[in-house]
Amino acid sequence: MSLGALDVWSRIPSPPLRLTAKPEYDFRAGVPDVELFPFGTWRDLLTERLQALPPHSLTYDDPRGHPALRAEIARRLGPSRGIRVPADAVLVTAGSQQALDVAARVLLRPGDRVAMEEPGYPPPRRLFTALSARPVGVRVDAEGIVVDEIPPDCRLVYVTPAHQFPLGVPMSQRRRSELVAWAGRHGAAILEDDYDSEFRFTDDPLGSLYGLDSEHVIHVGSFSKVLLPALRLGYLVAPPRLRRALEKAKYLTDLYAPTIEQATLARFMAEGGFAEHVRRARQEYLDRWNTVNRLLHRDFTGLLTPLPSVAGLHVSASGPDGMWPVVRAARRAGVWLYSLGDFTEPRDSVHGLVFGYGAVRSDRIEPGLNRLRELL
Numbered sequence: 001m002s003l004g005a006l007d008v009w010s011r012i013p014s015p016p017l018r019l020t021a022k023p024e025y026d027f028r029a030g031v032p033d034v035e036l037f038p039f040g041t042w043r044d045l046l047t048e049r050l051q052a053l054p055p056h057s058l059t060y061d062d063p064r065g066h067p068a069l070r071a072e073i074a075r076r077l078g079p080s081r082g083i084r085v086p087a088d089a090v091l092v093t094a095g096s097q098q099a100l101d102v103a104a105r106v107l108l109r110p111g112d113r114v115a116m117e118e119p120g121y122p123p124p125r126r127l128f129t130a131l132s133a134r135p136v137g138v139r140v141d142a143e144g145i146v147v148d149e150i151p152p153d154c155r156l157v158y159v160t161p162a163h164q165f166p167l168g169v170p171m172s173q174r175r176r177s178e179l180v181a182w183a184g185r186h187g188a189a190i191l192e193d194d195y196d197s198e199f200r201f202t203d204d205p206l207g208s209l210y211g212l213d214s215e216h217v218i219h220v221g222s223f224s225k226v227l228l229p230a231l232r233l234g235y236l237v238a239p240p241r242l243r244r245a246l247e248k249a250k251y252l253t254d255l256y257a258p259t260i261e262q263a264t265l266a267r268f269m270a271e272g273g274f275a276e277h278v279r280r281a282r283q284e285y286l287d288r289w290n291t292v293n294r295l296l297h298r299d300f301t302g303l304l305t306p307l308p309s310v311a312g313l314h315v316s317a318s319g320p321d322g323m324w325p326v327v328r329a330a331r332r333a334g335v336w337l338y339s340l341g342d343f344t345e346p347r348d349s350v351h352g353l354v355f356g357y358g359a360v361r362s363d364r365i366e367p368g369l370n371r372l373r374e375l376l
């Protein structure tokens with residue numbers, strides 16, 4: 001029996017273990033507050049949609065996504081991300097991870113190089129490796145990915161421009177222009193992972209890369225941070241020449257996304273509940289973002305240097321070498337957080353800590369950080 005690609009898969013790390021109990025102080029990055037989710041409204045809308053959906057949509061729905069949800073996403077992308085596209089341009093996926101998967105299947109051949117932010121979000125890097133592409137880490141500075149250091153033969157560049165994961169810095173306008181110019185010159189594509197940009201804490205608008213260049217950028221969005229990861233709903237908007245291939249890839253991967261959840265979300269958006277939820281959640285996270293920043297500046301001076309970040313569900317702070325033992329001791333003491341070194345390849349080549357505030361209530365932040373402070 002040939003083992004096929006099993007040797008490639010054997011080099012891919014296993015998925016992280018799921019925590020079976022909520023940590024006492026939960027500073028994990030990327031975890032939203034489940035308690036903010038509008039359970040009552042959602043239950044009512046779900047029941048109503050189950051009764052109202054016509055039988056044909058309860059059999060095999062459109063692989064590109066439920067029409068009402070595609071329309072709502074397109075409507076929102078204009079004002080929120082400066083992306084003005086018809087509903088037809090939106091492809092609904094199982095979270096942003098599947099959007100990255102279908103994009104990679106369509107764009108990459110075995111051996112192709114893919115530029116990744118370093119440090120960066122691990123699942124896409126592992127996905128591209130599993131598809132026999134070759135991820136290359138590219139340094140991130142205070143303005144985002146250092147475009148001058150992207151190897152010219154990369155076919156694809158994966159970035160998190162609104163809120164770099166994990167450093168938190170937004171990509172500057174200058175770097176955005178350089179990046180799309182680079183992609184144009186090299187005929188490469190850019191994957192823009194816009195995972196938590198709904199939570200932005202300044203008035204100054206930061207558009208999307210797709211809004212700058214709809215020829216080379218695939219914009220990827222997620223409902224995981226803004227609602228719940230468990231919904232497994234995300235989407236992408238691609239340049240017109242890629243859309244047909246992406247639709248086929250989505251269809252062949254899992255036929256289509258769950259209709260009842262899509263229809264419920266569409267209704268929630270159409271009735272204004274989603275916009276209201278985002279406003280309330282943003283206010284709550286703004287409060288936590290302020291608290292974390294204030295305490296990092298007040299209590300960790302000389303130990304950690306907070307990095308500028310004005311969006312999302314985490315802030316990072318650079319620190320001395322050797323953070324991993326601190327993180328381990330903190331976890332044993334009930335304070336769950338990541339080190340920046342968790343997000344580098346090789347591990348621990350950048351030093352510091354990542355403070356997620358999605359899953360920790362405002363009044364738990366100070367006691368949690370005090371406990372961490374004792375370990376430093």
Ligand SMILES: Cc1ncc(COP(=O)(O)O)c(C=O)c1O
Nearest residue numbers: 030095096097121165195222224
């Ligand atoms: C950078 C980044 N992208 C995407 C996601 C979310 O992925 P999904 O939409 O598949 O849940 C996360 C979640 O932690 C993330 O940190």
